[in-house]
Amino acid sequence: MYLAIEIAAVLITALSVYLSVKENIWSWPTAIAGVLLFVAVFFHSKLYADMSLQFIYAVISIYGWYEWLHGGSNRTQLKVSSAPVATLVIGSIITAIAILPIGYMFQRYTDASLPFADSSLVAFSLFAQFLMAKKYIENWYFWILVDVFYVPLYSYKQLYPTAALYLAFIPLCVAGLMEWRKSMAAATVIA
Secondary structure (H helix, E strand, O other), X not given: OHHHHHHHHHHHHHHHHHHHHOOOOOHHHHHHHHXXXXXXXHHHOOOHHHHHHHHHHHHHHHHHHHHHHHOOHHHOOOOOEOOOHHHHHHHHHHHHHHHHHHHXXXXXXXXXXXXXHHHXXXXXXXXXXXXXXXXXXXXXXXXXXXXXXXXXXXXXXXXXXXXXXXXHHHHHHHHHHHHHHHHHHHHHHHO
């Protein structure tokens, strides 16, 4: 049963990332559906930090959906832009600091598998998702890095469809980076 749920989550999430690459607003509702399915998958695999992350992804996806529609100037559609350096530096520092208490909590109070590795990837995934919600191009760099490390984690946990999904995410993220660069360049020419 969990394999069927995992496969459904993988397919819906792959569609969501593809839609994100294309800056399609439907990336957000498909993301919400995918993350809710992954809650069951990660609970069954005792990856509680990842399971918790799915709930936060759902909230950030609602925020991103709104931002992409109304976050631009005069409440227009949000355009791709570069994140302010301060956002990247402060966000990265906060993310790195958050890993220890999150990992400790899951190690100490649950039977979590790989609590610190899982928590590290969760923390940086949250930051990447925030950057995506703001349509900052740098989100793709963070996603590429996170996906590279998620592949062996999910393989180790024998979540092979999910590991394959995260392996497929890497070229999708590269495509997203290239597409968003074109979008940014086109917006600069128009402005």
